[in-house]
Amino acid sequence: MKRLPISLQSLIIQGVALCLAGLLGYLAQLAFPLQLAWWQLALVQGGIAALLSNLNRQPSWWPPLHFIFFPAILLALQASVPTWLYLTAFLILVLFYWSTFRTRVPLYLSDRKAWQALAPLLPQTQAFQFIDVGSGLGDVPFYLESRFPEGCFYGTEIAPAPWLISRLRAWSRRSRVKFMRRDYTAIDLADFDVVFAFLSPAVMPALWEQARAQMRKGSLFVSLSFGIPAQQPDHEIALAEGARHTLYAWRM
Numbered sequence: 001m002k003r004l005p006i007s008l009q010s011l012i013i014q015g016v017a018l019c020l021a022g023l024l025g026y027l028a029q030l031a032f033p034l035q036l037a038w039w040q041l042a043l044v045q046g047g048i049a050a051l052l053s054n055l056n057r058q059p060s061w062w063p064p065l066h067f068i069f070f071p072a073i074l075l076a077l078q079a080s081v082p083t084w085l086y087l088t089a090f091l092i093l094v095l096f097y098w099s100t101f102r103t104r105v106p107l108y109l110s111d112r113k114a115w116q117a118l119a120p121l122l123p124q125t126q127a128f129q130f131i132d133v134g135s136g137l138g139d140v141p142f143y144l145e146s147r148f149p150e151g152c153f154y155g156t157e158i159a160p161a162p163w164l165i166s167r168l169r170a171w172s173r174r175s176r177v178k179f180m181r182r183d184y185t186a187i188d189l190a191d192f193d194v195v196f197a198f199l200s201p202a203v204m205p206a207l208w209e210q211a212r213a214q215m216r217k218g219s220l221f222v223s224l225s226f227g228i229p230a231q232q233p234d235h236e237i238a239l240a241e242g243a244r245h246t247l248y249a250w251r252m
């Protein structure tokens with residue numbers, strides 16, 4: 001059976017934990033003359049939410065997040081933080097993380113080690129078109145463009161804030177890189193000789209299908225950190241200890 005998106009699962013877990021903690025608090029009051037303080041109820045709610053998250057086999061970082069969520073809200077309320085600060089923080093997060101609940105790919109950045117390993121895989125003498133699908137702040141094409149004067153570099157990014165930052169960076173450094181604010185699933189990958197992705201395991205099977213259907217024979221598909229189930233890459237470059245940081249490349 002298809003699982004609900006993790007954000008929806010978490011909302012349900014928090015809601016159920018809140019109801020159960022309330023019920024426990026009520027029963028404790030009936031059974032013993034025991035009135036639980038707010039912070040005690042918040043800790044009970046956090047414990048129940050963490051347990052439900054664990055039982056629901058959410059990734060290992062979710063139970064601690066569930067545990068601290070409600071106590072953190074109570075602490076923030078006690079600290080009397082001005083309400084506009086919450087709205088501002090929320091809007092900033094929305095602008096950076098936009099439709100992460102749908103795409104299941106948040107913003108996190110690759111590093112110089114990855115860009116350095118990527119460079120020898122690109123065509124060294126002839127002209128080529130390169131795209132970073134999910135280009136974040138634009139670092140990958142910015143690093144490559146000065147090393148490949150024959151290359152045309154593109155980035156496509158769905159979230160408004162990273163896209164705007166990459167555009168402003170391109171403008172300030174008079175870069176040749178063109179950044180688009182588009183969902184890569186709506187882009188025809190046949191227009192590119194090299195497609196680079198640093199996304200998440202959740203999208204790799206669909207992206208692989210897109211690449212296979214659209215990319216031209218002889219073009220190169222590169223993924224940082226995330227392989228494709230049952231698809232042996234033509235190049236596999238370990239960048240650091242513990243295979244998590246690996247560059248995978250397939251000649252189409």
Ligand SMILES: C[S@@+](CC[C@H](N)C(=O)[O-])C[C@H]1O[C@@H](n2cnc3c(N)ncnc32)[C@H](O)[C@@H]1O
Nearest residue numbers: 103105107108109110134135136157158183184
């Ligand atoms: C892990 S970050 C990688 C950023 C950059 N490529 C790098 O290496 O530093 C992935 C980026 O992909 C963007 N993204 C996720 N799904 C996308 C989609 N369907 N179309 C375009 N961008 C997407 C996210 O907003 C995020 O900024």
